[in-house]
Amino acid sequence: MPSILATPAYAVAHRWRYAQTQRQLGKACLWDEGRGLGLCGDWCVGHRVKSAFLSGLELALSVLEG
Numbered sequence: 001m002p003s004i005l006a007t008p009a010y011a012v013a014h015r016w017r018y019a020q021t022q023r024q025l026g027k028a029c030l031w032d033e034g035r036g037l038g039l040c041g042d043w044c045v046g047h048r049v050k051s052a053f054l055s056g057l058e059l060a061l062s063v064l065e066g
């Protein structure tokens with residue numbers, strides 16, 4: 001197996017201490033039909049991309065359903 005001999009010119013590590021939701025909303029999204037205002041995001045149901053996708057999908061469906 002070939003090895004990589006290059007040395008990076010710059011390298012830094014960053015610890016994302018507050019990246020994960022500590023307390024989820026517990027609902028996939030929030031939708032106020034009267035105001036035409038909705039909220040979605042990973043924080044509604046988790047802290048991963050899948051959560052963000054599902055939350056956005058649920059909000060889109062809520063908007064379409066009226």
Ligand SMILES: Cc1cc2nc3c(=O)[nH]c(=O)nc-3n(C[C@H](O)[C@H](O)[C@H](O)COP(=O)(O)OP(=O)(O)OC[C@H]3O[C@@H](n4cnc5c(N)ncnc54)[C@H](O)[C@@H]3O)c2cc1C
Pocket residue numbers: 016019040041042043047048049050051052
């Ligand atoms: C370092 C790191 C690594 C990760 N690795 C993974 C992984 O390997 N796998 C995985 O599944 N998930 C991972 N995640 C989590 C994943 O990135 C998130 O779950 C996902 O990005 C959440 O999507 P979101 O749309 O809910 O929020 P975000 O992606 O945070 O989007 C929110 C957007 O709103 C904007 N915004 C904020 N405030 C305002 C404002 N006042 N006005 C206008 N715009 C505003 C922000 O600029 C941002 O563009 C990682 C997260 C981090 C930080």
